Amino acid sequence: QEQMVQSGGGSVQAGGSLSISCKFSRYTYAKFCIGWFRQAPGGEREGVATVKTGDGTTYYADSVKGRFTISRDNAENTLYLQMNALKPEDTATYYCAAGDWGCHTMTLLGFGFWGQGTQVTVSS
Numbered sequence: 001q002e003q004m005v006q007s008g009g010g011s012v013q014a015g016g017s018l019s020i021s022c023k024f025s026r027y028t029y030a031k032f033c034i035g036w037f038r039q040a041p042g043g044e045r046e047g048v049a050t051v052k053t054g055d056g057t058t059y060y061a062d063s064v065k066g067r068f069t070i071s072r073d074n075a076e077n078t079l080y081l082q083m084n085a086l087k088p089e090d091t092a093t094y095y096c097a098a099g100d101w102g103c104h105t106m107t108l109l110g111f112g113f114w115g116q117g118t119q120v121t122v123s124s
Contacts, residue, residue: 002025002116003024003025003027003028003098003113004022004023004024004025004028004096004097004098004113004114004115004116005022005023005115005116006020006021006022006023006094006095006096006115006116006117006118007020007021007022007023007118008020008021008118009094009118009119009120010119010120010121011121011122011123012086012120012121012122012123013122013123013124014086014087014088014122014123014124015085015086016086016122017082017083017084017085017086018083018086018120019080019081019082019083020036020080020081020083020094020118020120021078021079021080021081022036022078022079022080022096022115023076023077023078024077024078024079024096024098025077026077028098028113029053029077029098030053031053031098031099031100031113032052032053032054032099032100032101032103033050033051033052033053033098033099033100033101033102033103033110033111034050034051034053034072034079034096034097034098034099035047035048035049035050035051035059035070035079035096035097035103035106035111036048036049036050036070036079036081036094036095036096036097037094037095037096037097037106037108037111038090038092038093038094038095038120039092039093039095039117040089040091040092040093041091041092043092045095045108046061046106047059047061047105047106047107047108048060048061048064048068048081048094048106049061049064049068049069049070049081050070050103050104050106051070051072051079051103052103057103058070059103059104059106061106063089064083064090067083067084067085067086068081068082068083068084069081069082069084079096081094083120086120086122087122088122088123088124089122090120090122091120091121091122092119092120093117093118093119093120094117094118094119094120095114095115095116095117095118096114096115097111097113097114097115098111098112098113099111099112099113100112
């Protein structure tokens, strides 16, 4: 049984919007922190947005603040990422993740569970 299943993404022109979602298992949705990371071709995986499941505190990478919104549906154990005003540099494979620490710093080591990844491509 997969712990997380992602959907959404696709291709859009710069300035457009996309959304992605991630359906968690009950086990992974209950982790201390859940969130989104991305990895561009040839680049390292980096944090995009995270949320503490306990109190709902959200964190965003500086590069996406004001453009991306992380949200969740607790009844469906689902996490969302709404991406607006997209830029070509947002092109990457996006991963949802769940973990026990590293929410504020978006430290990769804190996240032990990962989705399968979904491609987001922004053309100029």
